[in-house]
Amino acid sequence: MKLKLHWQILIALGLAVIAGLLTGNADVKFSIVNAATHQGFYEVYDFLGTLFLNALKMLIVPLIVSSIITGILSTGGGRDFGRLGGKTLLYYMSTSLVAILIGLALVNLIGPGYIDGAPARDQLALSADTAAVEQAVEGKGMKDIAEIFIRMVPPNVLEAATNNGQMLGVIFFALLFGFFLTTLSGKAREVISAFWQGCFEIMMKITELIMKFAPIGVFALLARTVSQTGFDAFMPLLKFFLTVMIALALHFLVVLPLVLALIARVKPVRHYIAMAPALLTAFSTASSAATLPLTMDCVENRCGVSNRITSFVLPLGATVNMDGTALFECVAAMFIAQAYGVELTFATQFIIVAIALLTSIGVAAIPKASLVAIMVILSAIGLPAEALGLILAVDRILDMCRTSVNIFSDSVGAVVIARSEGEENVLANAAAKPAA
Numbered sequence: 461m462k463l464k465l466h467w468q469i470l471i472a473l474g475l476a477v478i479a480g481l482l483t484g485n486a487d488v489k490f491s492i493v494n495a496a497t498h499q500g501f502y503e504v505y506d507f508l509g510t511l512f513l514n515a516l517k518m519l520i521v522p523l524i525v526s527s528i529i530t531g532i533l534s535t536g537g538g539r540d541f542g543r544l545g546g547k548t549l550l551y552y553m554s555t556s557l558v559a560i561l562i563g564l565a566l567v568n569l570i571g572p573g574y575i576d577g578a579p580a581r582d583q584l585a586l587s588a589d590t591a592a593v594e595q596a597v598e599g600k601g602m603k604d605i606a607e608i609f610i611r612m613v614p615p616n617v618l619e620a621a622t623n624n625g626q627m628l629g630v631i632f633f634a635l636l637f638g639f640f641l642t643t644l645s646g647k648a649r650e651v652i653s654a655f656w657q658g659c660f661e662i663m664m665k666i667t668e669l670i671m672k673f674a675p676i677g678v679f680a681l682l683a684r685t686v687s688q689t690g691f692d693a694f695m696p697l698l699k700f701f702l703t704v705m706i707a708l709a710l711h712f713l714v715v716l717p718l719v720l721a722l723i724a725r726v727k728p729v730r731h732y733i734a735m736a737p738a739l740l741t742a743f744s745t746a747s748s749a750a751t752l753p754l755t756m757d758c759v760e761n762r763c764g765v766s767n768r769i770t771s772f773v774l775p776l777g778a779t780v781n782m783d784g785t786a787l788f789e790c791v792a793a794m795f796i797a798q799a800y801g802v803e804l805t806f807a808t809q810f811i812i813v814a815i816a817l818l819t820s821i822g823v824a825a826i827p828k829a830s831l832v833a834i835m836v837i838l839s840a841i842g843l844p845a846e847a848l849g850l851i852l853a854v855d856r857i858l859d860m861c862r863t864s865v866n867i868f869s870d871s872v873g874a875v876v877i878a879r880s881e882g883e884e885n886v887l888a889n890a891a892a893k894p895a896a
């Protein structure tokens with residue numbers, strides 16, 4: 461019997477941790493190889509991992525464009541499209557807000573930026589340059605937010621498509637294109653619709669091919685990370701790390717399954733199992749955009765959500781809906797503010813929450829993208845961006861986890877919306893369906 465895909469990937473992840481530790485660099489405690497051998501292994505991991513990642517990335521632009529256009533076509537445009545769009549945005553905004561509030565509650569409760577109740581600035585070796593800390597950069601934060609949204613309307617759509625960070629612009633164009641395609645009639649509509657439908661189907665077929673290589677790709681990506689970082693960098697930041705992890709876990713294991721059970725009325729366990737290949741890929745790639753092809757495949761083929769919903773909700777969600785990212789931004793900014801001893805008034809916390817929510821929409825679905833948004837928050841509350849350097853040490857693992865939460869929330873959104881549109885078969889027998 462052939463092992464199911466999610467088991468294959470899970471085993472690959474386990475092996476990757478072992479292989480990464482054993483072939484790690486000088487900083488990795490369990491390494492049994494010398495520097496030259498480590499380098500050799502690193503290059504193999506890097507080669508295989510990059511190949512897998514490139515294969516996924518290659519699909520992003522044609523997949524986003526073709527699926528949004530076919531998604532709108534299948535709603536027929538007009539009122540249906542408006543209703544679906546409204547529901548999608550409502551779900552995205554509310555789950556992201558809940559995620560941020562969970563982060564806010566925990567970071568206040570645990571206080572990772574304090575040691576024995578006092579700001580941990582010195583212990584964390586944050587800059588002693590008070591002038592820089594106190595130099596408020598009021599207004600700058602707002603301008604940066606505006607910039608994120610200006611990218612939504614790209615001056616050149618082809619340029620936006622070639623730039624990783626500008627998917628929002630591509631999505632905006634595809635939405636307009638799809639919408640006005642539904643207003644055409646006759647031959648033009650027929651030909652153009654068939655063209656995009658065909659593109660979309662081809663993209664999904666290529667996705668299925670790439671998924672077969674997921675265990676190898678996931679192995680290589682994780683082994684590469686582990687062999688580079690080891691665990692030592694974590695210790696000074698352990699409290700911060702744990703705060704983020706607990707908050708993410710609450711959202712992933714309590715809030716979202718409750719949404720599934722109470723609003724969508726489906727069994728959460730089935731959904732976790734159905735989404736496993738995509739979750740594990742998000743974990744190892746740390747990119748919602750690169751995971752999008754797998755997310756779509758899992759939600760459509762393993763959860764049984766109709767193509768009409770997935771092709772609209774998921775590409776939008778990969779860029780716009782980032783619960784894990786929003787939560788992380790809030791915890792990270794609060795942590796740095798705590799460590800600097802900034803007074804965390806209601807107004808300051810409100811600004812942090814609001815910017816985290818707004819920027820999580822605009823942030824690109826690629827690794828480390830949150831860091832840019834945290835910079836925006838820091839400058840809005842008058843803190844120096846250099847404090848970010850601190851977070852970098854533990855960012856990779858947190859990025860992997862928050863990306864999994866990001867795509868999980870997108871998939872829950874697709875299920876909720878499908879159920880609200882009367883789809884009865886969603887997750888009805890998902891656990892029994894074959895992997896990929």
Ligand code: ASP
Nearest residue numbers: 747748785825826829830
């Ligand atoms: N890596 C995340 C994603 O792709 C974004 C981030 O939080 O950095 O979803």
